[in-house]
Amino acid sequence: MTTMAQSSSSPWALTTRVIVYSAIGAALYAVFNWISFAIQIPGAESVSVRPHYGLLTFFGFTFGPIVGFLTGFVGNVVGDQLTGWGAFTSWHWSLANGAAGLVAGLFPIWMASRMTSVGSKAVTAAVAGVVATLVGFLLVFLGLIVTPEMDFNTILTTEYIPVVIANSIAAAIVTPILVLAWEPISAQLGR
């Protein structure tokens, strides 16, 4: 009997596993986005720290760049739609979230040799989360095209810097926590 025609070690393969993890990640991200809007969970008011942002970097870091991108992009689109902001009203922010997840997913590929223990993996996850945020959210500067009324300095000071600071804090704390929680379960499931 032959098994698993789709099994592939390539981080860019769109396997069943990637599709389901992306869907779970996007749904979780959307639900937490909606909840932070609907009931204002502590730490999620306006532009302050959004703890659920760490989910995005965790999914990218743990399941690869495709899962990271889809979690951020689709999750943000669906979350914006659930809150009533509109799926496409700020499409460049969704793209920025996707890019952050994608960059977080590249770290385990680049640094596989350095992640020799669960502890080192958690530290790498925290670093990956912060770097992914800094790089991915550069796409908010697409706002120069989407909103011609805003100039570079305005986007830098009112959008990029506050969001990057808040999201970096969430990513640095939440990503390693989730990595540490998921590792033993993942081993138990044989994944």
Place this chain on the structure above:
Amino acid sequence: MRAAFAYLGRGSWLAGRDPRSILLAAFFFVLATPQLRDSRHLVAVVALALGYYALAGIPWHAVRRQWAYLLIVIGAVATINALITGGDTGGFRGTELHVLATLPPFGTEITAEGISLIVTQILRFVAIAAVGFPVAYAIAPGDLGPALRQLHLGDRMPVMVDLTVRFIPTLSQEFAETIDAQRVRGFDPLQRGGSPMARLRRLAPIFVPVTVGSLAGAEETIDAMDLRAFGTGKRTWYRRLAMDRGSWAVVAIFLAFLALATYLNVTGQSEHYLLPFLVD
């Protein structure tokens, strides 16, 4: 507490159209609208968007909170932007500004150009949001996957989006149950107060079980899909969508709008407009 896409537009004219036309309309509109800067043009765009929105038959009482949120955030963002730039941006950059008032304590100038830019921004965002609402409320959730498939996005991406929409109510329910479970143990994760770090730490008992539990549960979905040989060949879809005349009309109108907006942009005929009554 239950998050889900409500099919609020059920039975409306727009909901009876092929969902692909609604998705394409939103896509063309998002490409077109940022190309227009003249607020007089954007007033016409808002009229088009609201006319289209009305066709979706979305009950006002069901979305008034979303509209209020949207208008407050858009208004705040546009105002902050205008205060920071003082109106010296976009088509007004380098022109002589008309100062209407000065705000203490830093002497921030309120200019006619800044107010004109606020109006432009609000009009644009309202229009985009109005066209975005039918995507959420006038497409039957079960039709989203087939629509994306028939837009030639392959089989896997539509399945992923379909799964996302189906997971949302389940996960929001799990979230609510986890909060209740923590409260039964005497721990309230939603309690206010404390530093941002302390609040983040307090949320760990929600994030971790919901996320890890969802991932462990995902294995069942993966196994079920693998057992049905998902992805090994062309997938068949039970639901087939068909474009009728109304659907084609929607696509044609929004495509024509995109062409017109691109023309106005390329020829420089839609620059920022200074509202005359502010300087008269």
